[in-house]
Amino acid sequence: MTFIRPLIFLAATIIVASACTRQQSPAPEKGVSFALNQYRKQHIDSIQYQIELDIPAGKSGQISGKEIVTFHLNAVDSALVLDFNVDASALQEVRVGGKKVDYQFVNEHIVIDSKHLSKGKNEVGIDFVAGDQSLNRSDDYLYTLFVPDRASTCFPLFDQPNLKASYQLTLKTPEGWEAVSNGKLNAKTVENGKSVYQFGKTKPVSSYLFAFAAGKFFKETRTMDGREMTMYYRETDTTKVNRNRDDVFQLHAKSLAWLEEYTNIDYPFGKFDFVLLPSFQYGGMEHPGAIFYNEPALFLDENASVNRRMARASVIAHESAHMWFGDLVTMDWFNDVWLKEVFANFMAAKIVHPSFPEINHELRFLLAHYPNAYEVDRTAGTNPILQQLGNLKNAGTLYGAIIYMKAPIVMRQLERKIGEELMRESLREYLKTYSFGNARWDDLIGIIDKRSPEDITTWSNVWVKTPGMPEYGIEAGKLVQLKDSVSGRVWEQPLVLKTMQNGQLVFPNNDGTGYGYFKMDTASKAWFFAQYGNAKVSDPVFKGAMLVNSWEGLLRGDGPGPEKLVNSILNALPKEQNPLLVDYLLGNLQTDWWAFLNADQRAAYQARVEGEIWQLLNSTRDKGIQTSYFRAFKALALTDDGWQKMHGLWTGKLEVKGLVLSEEDKISLAYELALKGKGDGKAILNTQLNATKNPDRKARMQFVIPALSASEAERDAFFETLKKEENREKEAWVLDALTYLHHPLREQSALKYLRPSLDLLQEIQLTGDIFFPTRWLHNTFAGHSSPEAARIAQTFLKEHPDYPYFLKNKILQATDLLDRSVKLSATYGQKEHSPALSQQ
Numbered sequence: 127m128t129f130i131r132p133l134i135f136l137a138a139t140i141i142v143a144s145a146c147t148r149q150q151s152p153a154p155e156k157g158v159s160f161a162l163n164q165y166r167k168q169h170i171d172s173i174q175y176q177i178e179l180d181i182p183a184g185k186s187g188q189i190s191g192k193e194i195v196t197f198h199l200n201a202v203d204s205a206l207v208l209d210f211n212v213d214a215s216a217l218q219e220v221r222v223g224g225k226k227v228d229y230q231f232v233n234e235h236i237v238i239d240s241k242h243l244s245k246g247k248n249e250v251g252i253d254f255v256a257g258d259q260s261l262n263r264s265d266d267y268l269y270t271l272f273v274p275d276r277a278s279t280c281f282p283l284f285d286q287p288n289l290k291a292s293y294q295l296t297l298k299t300p301e302g303w304e305a306v307s308n309g310k311l312n313a314k315t316v317e318n319g320k321s322v323y324q325f326g327k328t329k330p331v332s333s334y335l336f337a338f339a340a341g342k343f344f345k346e347t348r349t350m351d352g353r354e355m356t357m358y359y360r361e362t363d364t365t366k367v368n369r370n371r372d373d374v375f376q377l378h379a380k381s382l383a384w385l386e387e388y389t390n391i392d393y394p395f396g397k398f399d400f401v402l403l404p405s406f407q408y409g410g411m412e413h414p415g416a417i418f419y420n421e422p423a424l425f426l427d428e429n430a431s432v433n434r435r436m437a438r439a440s441v442i443a444h445e446s447a448h449m450w451f452g453d454l455v456t457m458d459w460f461n462d463v464w465l466k467e468v469f470a471n472f473m474a475a476k477i478v479h480p481s482f483p484e485i486n487h488e489l490r491f492l493l494a495h496y497p498n499a500y501e502v503d504r505t506a507g508t509n510p511i512l513q514q515l516g517n518l519k520n521a522g523t524l525y526g527a528i529i530y531m532k533a534p535i536v537m538r539q540l541e542r543k544i545g546e547e548l549m550r551e552s553l554r555e556y557l558k559t560y561s562f563g564n565a566r567w568d569d570l571i572g573i574i575d576k577r578s579p580e581d582i583t584t585w586s587n588v589w590v591k592t593p594g595m596p597e598y599g600i601e602a603g604k605l606v607q608l609k610d611s612v613s614g615r616v617w618e619q620p621l622v623l624k625t626m627q628n629g630q631l632v633f634p635n636n637d638g639t640g641y642g643y644f645k646m647d648t649a650s651k652a653w654f655f656a657q658y659g660n661a662k663v664s665d666p667v668f669k670g671a672m673l674v675n676s677w678e679g680l681l682r683g684d685g686p687g688p689e690k691l692v693n694s695i696l697n698a699l700p701k702e703q704n705p706l707l708v709d710y711l712l713g714n715l716q717t718d719w720w721a722f723l724n725a726d727q728r729a730a731y732q733a734r735v736e737g738e739i740w741q742l743l744n745s746t747r748d749k750g751i752q753t754s755y756f757r758a759f760k761a762l763a764l765t766d767d768g769w770q771k772m773h774g775l776w777t778g779k780l781e782v783k784g785l786v787l788s789e790e791d792k793i794s795l796a797y798e799l800a801l802k803g804k805g806d807g808k809a810i811l812n813t814q815l816n817a818t819k820n821p822d823r824k825a826r827m828q829f830v831i832p833a834l835s836a837s838e839a840e841r842d843a844f845f846e847t848l849k850k851e852e853n854r855e856k857e858a859w860v861l862d863a864l865t866y867l868h869h870p871l872r873e874q875s876a877l878k879y880l881r882p883s884l885d886l887l888q889e890i891q892l893t894g895d896i897f898f899p900t901r902w903l904h905n906t907f908a909g910h911s912s913p914e915a916a917r918i919a920q921t922f923l924k925e926h927p928d929y930p931y932f933l934k935n936k937i938l939q940a941t942d943l944l945d946r947s948v949k950l951s952a953t954y955g956q957k958e959h960s961p962a963l964s965q966q
Contacts, residue, residue: 153233154237156517158286166289173284176294181297181299182300191255191256193251195249196249202243205240210231211257211259220250257279267303274460284333287458291330293336294327296323297325299323304342309325309415310325323340329414335413343360351379353398355375357400357401360402361402361425363789366425370424377439378400381447391561394561399417400445401418402425406420407895427753429756433705443477447473448466451557455560455561459515459566460518460524461515463524465570488638492671502528504643510528519892520891526900539641552577556573595641595642596641604623605621620639626653631649634675645684646679651685658701659701666706695718698711712757716762739759740768740771744782749784759771760772776810789823792814801866829862832844854890857894857898869909873912880906880907903936907940
């Protein structure tokens with residue numbers, strides 16, 4: 127491919143920002159185009175940033191910034207383009223070699239004419255006001271989140287992953303604030319009533335991995351296996367902190383030790399700290415030397431289920447694995463963003479095994495990955511694991527269940543195909559070859575193909591570079607791939623099936639390792655549920671695999687229908703003691719209940735559902751399973767008796783032996799009580815608000831409460847506020863509110879919000895963090911199951927035939943369950959309806 131310089135793509139008349147004259151000059155497009163990325167990668171290296179930021183108290187004052195960027199240029203035949211996605215007024219002065227120069231500011235870029243540059247070393251100084259978009263500011267703390275291309279919304283830089291650089295940061299903060307960044311703290315002083323934190327130079331890292339946090343944090347430092355670690359946190363419940371902190375430190379130490387042994391490379395970044403944030407947008411973010419986490423995901427409640435404890439171990443292992451896979455070796459361009467995520471998930475699954483010897487890890491892998499991957503891969507909006515990306519401004523749209531859930535399944539298939547030892551040897555070569563650099567998936571495939579007799583490239587082209595999932599049926603007692611959407615495509619994978627009663631009963635993919643939809647016949651499904659929990663249906667992995675098959679069959683109209691499945695789940699739950707399977711059954715029950723049953727069908731089962739789950743909640747002795755039943759009861763209870771039970775738990779007048787309710791549990795109970803409208807919801811919410819001690823949880827409640835109002839006019843007014851970007855800053859709060867605004871009990875009144883929510887999507891993609899567009903859509907449509915809601919989404923897409931491809935896919939993914947609900951309602955109607963269905 128012939129290289130084309132990016133600056134010839136878009137010509138525009140632009141104003142020289144520091145002069146009064148106008149001139150013609152070519153201008154780069156917004157974001158970072160692939161062409162600009164390639165040009166800078168070819169011509170710029172040895173980048174260092176010295177950054178100083180002066181942070182005022184509160185969250186509204188301007189943050190003044192200064193920086194010096196040094197770098198090496200191997201050619202001066204084009205203007206220099208730095209990225210700075212802010213208003214023009216934020217840029218105050220640009221200097222080259224210490225001398226003030228003219229520059230152009232256009233399309234989110236600072237453009238410096240080549241006449242000011244030199245071949246070899248260059249130094250650019252910039253005075254600016256930091257942009258707020260990625261600073262996540264609260265009154266008494268802030269934290270950055272620069273993935274995938276958001277560093278340029280804060281300060282000027284070359285914001286692309288393959289221009290790694292060292293960063294040296296100085297932060298001036300209000301006195302009494304703590305501060306943490308990637309580099310080791312060299313000095314802390316006081317200057318003019320402010321604390322001054324000077325951090326050391328980092329190893330070369332990509333721009334999206336640079337980070338800092340500052341504010342009122344507690345902190346604790348420990349030395350684990352000779353490595354010092356500091357934990358920063360805001361949780362005020364000292365009992366909760368004391369209960370969790372040992373595990374949090376130990377899980378990090380175990381993960382790092384395992385990764386050092388597996389990779390044969392010592393932890394590459396020296397300092398190792400982590401910050402726990404109360405409303406963090408992700409589970410974690412892998413900044414080297416300063417990992418950020420969602421605080422509630424690490425500080426667990428006393429009754430945390432084994433799923434929650436494993437999720438904590440997994441997120442810690444995932445972010446630790448990123449230190450090697452993603453941070454030490456980084457994808458070259460964000461179309462390969464899945465590469466860092468698949469390695470992190472793949473390694474995390476291996477790492478957590480020693481910490482949880484009592485868990486069936488095959489079952490956990492099955493239930494943690496396959497259902498979530500299928501949720502996207504079965505839709506018309508699915509995408510390949512490896513996607514194309516023309517501009518970094520769209521990189522956030524690449525994230526989702528395909529890269530986080532399907533990719534680890536594919537990676538595990540690859541390991542089984544070539545063997546664990548060859549996989550490990552190949553990954554060690556990959557890390558050694560590209561240390562502190564960048565690499566692509568095809569680079570790894572090339573390493574493996576040299577070592578393996580298998581044709582890995584052909585296999586990869588199907589699994590990694592094409593979308594969708596295979597479908598299988600049974601012919602002559604064998605599994606066969608059914609007609610595929612892509613002509614001639616063969617999904618190469620080992621497949622198994624189990625037969626019983628002389629082949630009359632057939633159970634495809636009984637070991638749960640195959641990926642795809644495995645169609646089961648009605649008789650085999652009926653036998654499976656009838657025998658559930660007996661000796662013939664006792665293997666946990668077999669049960670998990672058949673439950674997944676049955677759920678996928680329901681969604682495709684391959685019976686049993688929604689009402690019969692509710693009956694089957696209720697019959698199965700008392701026979702199930704595996705917490706992973708209990709959680710999966712309860713999750714399917716709740717989705718089936720709200721998405722696929724109509725109000726009359728729910729009413730017919732309401733007393734039974736509440737009664738049986740309440741009985742299981744009271745009878746189980748496993749605290750984690752008990753918590754799962756508590757959450758299911760809270761979500762499903764609608765009768766007067768159920769409401770009174772929830773109210774009693776909330777006030778403390780009713781106790782369930784062994785069940786300990788946290789402040790978060792009490793808040794969620796108050797939400798459910800208000801939503802279900804049998805008492806004075808406003809008084810309940812105000813009482814809980816006044817009783818909530820943690821200031822972060824209290825602020826979150828204050829935001830969410832209007833979405834729970836019994837007044838439709840108040841809910842309408844609240845939705846109107848979400849149209850303003852500043853009211854969507856706390857994305858986790860917004861998602862909470864959307865859940866209640868669009869709850870199935872409020873479905874009709876929420877229809878009016880659907881079209882405006884779709885109209886906002888492009889703005890949300892540009893202003894929100896990477897998962898927000900997907901979650902905005904999911905929490906908007908998850909409560910809807912009506913033909914009217916489906917038509918609103920379909921009409922929107924018809925009216926926008928040229929809608930951005932990635933966002934169109936997100937809409938199709940988010941509305942897939944809605945569309946299937948409408949189809950299932952038409953397929954089954956009332957024919958299933960029988961309140962007297964057996965209670966085996």
